Amino acid sequence: MSSRLIGVLGVDFTSAPGAKKPIVLARAVLEGRSDRMPATSRLKLLGFERFSDWLAFERFLHAPWTDRQAYDPSVVVGGFDFPFGLPKDLLKAWQWDRLDYRQIAMKFACKDRSYWVAALKRFCEPRPVGHKFAHRACDGPAGSSPSMKWVNPPVVFMYREGFKRLIDAGWHLPGFEAPLDIEAASDVAGSPDVEAALDVAAPPEVDMPVALEAYPGHLARALIGKLSYKSDSVPNDPKRLEIRSAMLGALAARLPFELIVDQIDTDLMLEDGRGDVIDAWLCAIQAAWAAMKGPPCWGADEDADPQEGWIASIDLVNTLKPKA
Numbered sequence: 001m002s003s004r005l006i007g008v009l010g011v012d013f014t015s016a017p018g019a020k021k022p023i024v025l026a027r028a029v030l031e032g033r034s035d036r037m038p039a040t041s042r043l044k045l046l047g048f049e050r051f052s053d054w055l056a057f058e059r060f061l062h063a064p065w066t067d068r069q070a071y072d073p074s075v076v077v078g079g080f081d082f083p084f085g086l087p088k089d090l091l092k093a094w095q096w097d098r099l100d101y102r103q104i105a106m107k108f109a110c111k112d113r114s115y116w117v118a119a120l121k122r123f124c125e126p127r128p129v130g131h132k133f134a135h136r137a138c139d140g141p142a143g144s145s146p147s148m149k150w151v152n153p154p155v156v157f158m159y160r161e162g163f164k165r166l167i168d169a170g171w172h173l174p175g176f177e178a179p180l181d182i183e184a185a186s187d188v189a190g191s192p193d194v195e196a197a198l199d200v201a202a203p204p205e206v207d208m209p210v211a212l213e214a215y216p217g218h219l220a221r222a223l224i225g226k227l228s229y230k231s232d233s234v235p236n237d238p239k240r241l242e243i244r245s246a247m248l249g250a251l252a253a254r255l256p257f258e259l260i261v262d263q264i265d266t267d268l269m270l271e272d273g274r275g276d277v278i279d280a281w282l283c284a285i286q287a288a289w290a291a292m293k294g295p296p297c298w299g300a301d302e303d304a305d306p307q308e309g310w311i312a313s314i315d316l317v318n319t320l321k322p323k324a
Helices: 054-062 088-093 102-110 113-124 153-171 194-198 216-224 237-253 263-271 277-295 314-320
Strands: 005-012 023-033 041-049 073-080 210-213 256-262
Touching: 005 210, 005 216, 023 113, 023 277, 041 054, 041 263, 041 277, 073 088, 088 113, 088 277, 113 153, 210 277, 216 237, 216 314, 237 263, 237 277, 263 277, 277 314
Parallel strands: 005 073, 041 256, 073 210
Antiparallel strands: 005 023, 023 041
16 A cells, blocks of 8 residues: 655754764654554654754755655654753743744844853852752653753753754744644544554645654653663763663664664664764654644644743653563
């Protein structure tokens, strides 16, 4: 039975890309198969790409799927590993809580890093120990770092550099914007049912690429617990390589849909001790799960905050098959 494709992207981000620490993209296609019962889907990894400067990354954002000879997806969905919003308490303190997401992003982009570090420190100073940073509502369920942190990791500057570029490039941002006016070609679009969601044989046609906030750490912890699988300072650690191998094995065995990954890409994920490559793949997997749910919300809760944002596919861990 023929199936239409969904283009799936996963982006491991950095706020200061360079040759030693590029932005890493995982490119994949999601194909629904309804010729089997129960319906299954396959996510095929096509490869990894790297962007060492902003110009290269911006070119990608403005044309995320240029080669349509081999694969011509009807929609492109990307999972990006950076925050799409700032905590509500911080916005209220700065009197930004009446601004929309575009105004907030552009306002934050107008000043340099040193200005914002000083402003964030002023916000934190009077707050009690253990509660210095404000959190978004979505940070707790995901276990993610506060999006206002400026060090270890500097996620607030990932927000600053990443989100404004998505806006400039014209990506659709579910949860922030009104749903696109789409007639879904599949009866299961938007369905929370696992078996229904897995049948993506007829995804809708969507002209705009869809951008979702992803957080690979949430899926990684569901698979390997709190074990460390990556390190910038000690990238050549045999123990962490074993853990990355175990994670890939768990992904193949426990996800509710099939993964197709060749040996070359498997080796890239194993050999990258900094974890950027495997994180990009985890982001793509999270984007694929959201893509199966489809429009209008792409998995976003109805009460997703249009300023703070939301993190995609947190519920994916609830569908993991039991450990063998």
